[in-house]
Amino acid sequence: MxxxxxxxxxxxxxxxxxxxxxxxxxxxxxxxxxxxxxxxxxxxxxxxxxxxxxxxxxxxxxxxxxxxxxxxxxxxxxxxxxxxxxxxxxxxxxxxxxxxxxxxxxxxxxxxxxxxxxxxxxxxxxxxxxxxxxxxxxxxxxxxxxxxxxxxxxxxxxxxxxxxxxxxxxxxxxxxxxxxxxxxxxxxxxxxxxxxxxxxxLKKNVAIYFVLGFALYSYLKIPILGISIFAFCLMYIVLHLENKIDANKLNNNQGGDDDNEF
Structure with missing residues (x-):
């Protein structure tokens, strides 16, 4: 060319x-x-x-x-x-x-x-x-x-x-x-x-993840790709747990409302 x-x-x-x-x-x-x-x-x-x-x-x-x-x-x-x-x-x-x-x-x-x-x-x-x-x-x-x-x-x-x-x-x-x-x-x-x-x-609830990523790379010598895979898995677990907690709260609130109706 x-x-x-x-x-x-x-x-x-x-x-x-x-x-x-x-x-x-x-x-x-x-x-x-x-x-x-x-x-x-x-x-x-x-x-x-x-x-x-x-x-x-x-x-x-x-x-x-x-x-x-x-x-x-x-x-x-x-x-x-x-x-x-x-x-x-x-x-x-x-x-x-x-x-x-x-x-x-x-x-x-x-x-x-x-x-x-x-x-x-x-x-x-x-x-x-x-x-x-x-x-x-x-x-x-x-x-x-x-x-x-x-x-x-x-x-x-x-x-x-x-x-x-x-x-x-x-x-x-x-x-x-x-x-x-x-x-x-x-x-x-x-x-x-x-x-x-x-x-x-950088918020209080995510700052720990930056520290974790720094520690994995600096001290354990895990490559960036490995840290990315680890972060993706961790993100999936955290989101799954948060969704489960939110669902339980919603069910509890609905149950409380039903009790109040009686």
Whole structure:
């Protein structure tokens, strides 16, 4: 498969990634998915999954909060994985490249959102005043495709086709203090991602399971697959017991109600 074909396929992957926002969070935009698809296009699925998972850890804490937007995850995930595979460099290179690329495209995306998207919004307002829901829906879709899908696909496709040297020149145009900040963030983001994830799911009733998993891996040297199987079995047992307890409580309550009727 030549470079042009690979570039077109990577552009298509990137164009489909924003559909994640239309499909009920299907995770199409996440590096774990785009990395695997990128590896499939470049003929190295295993490395694509590894690179995608590594970049996923780095971007795990990158979420949009209000008007604060993180670097563009789809563009960084696809190009970081693609260049890491094509150059034969490791996961560190993938993360190092993914963040500057994602930050660069974020600037482009913000400009497009400010300049182009209002055109569709104004037309949408016009159709809304007329009660034309059909054309209003079309304006939403056209604006999404024009601003969020096509430019991102063109950026990724051209970047990969032109190759690493061109991207290096573009990234060198970014001031040193910005690049240094991005490099520092690249090291912090995986830890931040885990911290945010734990903040959401680490409750008193599940904290013991994290300790158990750590002990199994650190002291008993059980591999991740073994721990996953053990966790699945434990989850099944706990859910079965909880359902049984809930059923007994329900039966007891119904029995109590019957006694009160007499």
């Amino acid at each position: 030549n470079t042009l074909t690979q570039s077109i396929l990577l552009a298509l992957i990137t164009a489909l990634a924003p559909a994640d926002w239309l499909t009920g969070t299907s995770n199409l935009s996440r590096p774990l998915v785009t990395g695997a698809l990128t590896g499939l296009v470049l003929g190295d699925l295993k490395t694509g999954i590894i690179m995608g998972a590594t970049i996923e850890l780095a971007f795990m804490g990158a979420i949009t909060i209000g008007a604060s937007r993180p670097p563009d995850v789809p563009a960084g995930g696809v190009l970081g994985t693609a260049f890491a595979i094509s150059t034969g460099k490791g996961a560190g290179f993938a993360i190092t490249l993914a963040f500057p690329v994602a930050a660069l495209y974020l600037i482009i995306d913000n400009l497009l959102t400010i300049v182009i998207l209002p055109i569709f919004l104004k037309k949408g307002d016009k159709y809304a005043e007329q009660g034309d829901s059909r054309h209003l829906s079309r304006m939403n879709m056209y604006g999404f495709i024009t601003v969020k899908c096509i430019p991102r696909a063109v950026f990724v496709g051209l970047a990969f086709y032109l190759g690493g040297p061109v991207m290096t020149k573009l990234l060198n145009m970014i001031p040193d203090f910005v690049q240094n900040g991005i490099n520092v963030a690249a090291g912090i983001m995986p830890a931040l991602g885990f911290a945010l994830l734990l903040e959401m799911i």
